[in-house]
Amino acid sequence: MNETEFHRQLHRPGTLIDVGAHDGLITLPLARLPGSRVIAFExxxxxxxxxxxxxRAAFGGMPAHVDCRAAALGDHAGEITLAMPVLDGVAQEQWASTAKDYAAHVSARVAVERFTVPLLRLDDLGLTDVTAMKIDAEGAEYEILRGARDTLLRCRPVLTIEIEERHREGSTWAVPAFLDALGYDVLFELHDTWHPVAALDRATMQRASPDPSIFEASDPYVFVFYALPREDAPALLARLQAPA
Incomplete structure (x- = not known):
């Protein structure tokens, strides 16, 4: 199951948050869900x-129910440096991160481009109807969730989070532990079977190089995690496991 299908199956009308929206791969299908309002951060x-x-191309103009914000999310408001590696002259946008600077990987092949960008805290928006969040932030997941703590406790949205040890060592422990303390069950899916995050074998499922010039990863490589409010987790998981 991919992230889009997860959010489609568990959709409830309300505000959907896309953190690390990039060029809209998930923003667009979220915006097409009935009764949705999307806030996309990129x-x-x-x-x-x-x-x-x-x-604009999909809706014939900027849709009124989608709010695009040229900002990163974190645990405080202000500004932050966004570092993006450039490999052989080609920008590696999918590696852009506020959590690391890639200085250790600079070489004849790898350069780093840096941007100063606005940093927002989700809780400061005072949202009361968040039903789902997708987070893809190359190592900044913990700070994003810290800055969304009150929103998570108040709204109890479902979440998809990309978490990778190659971007931040220890993150596959720290992020699930933070969510566990807020009453969330964190899961991953492998070969059509759902597993608790405690079943993640990092040596065989999360092995990848942190160097943008080295393309190697374990098989399988599990990096998408799903978080369900514990009070609703059994019913939500049953919906995900139901035959199509």
Whole structure:
């Protein structure tokens, strides 16, 4: 199951948060769900421009129910540096991160481009109807969730989170532990079977190089995790496991 299908199956009308929207791969299907209002955060300038273009092309203009924000999320408001590796002259946008600077990987092949971007805290928006969140932030997941703590406790949205040890060592322990303390069950899916995050074997399922010039990863490589409010988890999981 991919992230889009997860959110489609568990959709409830309300505000859907897309953190690290890039050029709209998940923003667009979220925006097409009935009764949805989407807030999409994308701090990388080139990707933000494509995100807006994607939405305009799909809806014949910027849709009123989608709010695009050229900002990163974290646990405080202000500004932050967004670092993006450039490999052999090609921007590696999918690796852009506020959590690391890639300085250790600079070489004849790898350069780093840096941007100063706005940093927002989700809780400061005072949202009361968040039903789902998708987070893809290359190592900044913990700070994003810290800044969304009150929103998570108040609204109890379902979440999809990409978490990778190659982007931040220890994150596959720290992020699920934070969510556990807020009353969330964190799961992953492998070969059509759902597993608790405690079943993750990092040595065989999360082995990948942190160097953007080295393309190697374990098989399987599990990096998408799903978080369900514990009080609703059995019923929500049953919906995910129901035959199509």
């Amino acid at each position: 701090p990388l300038p080139a990707a933000f421009a494509r995100l807006q273009a994607t939405l």
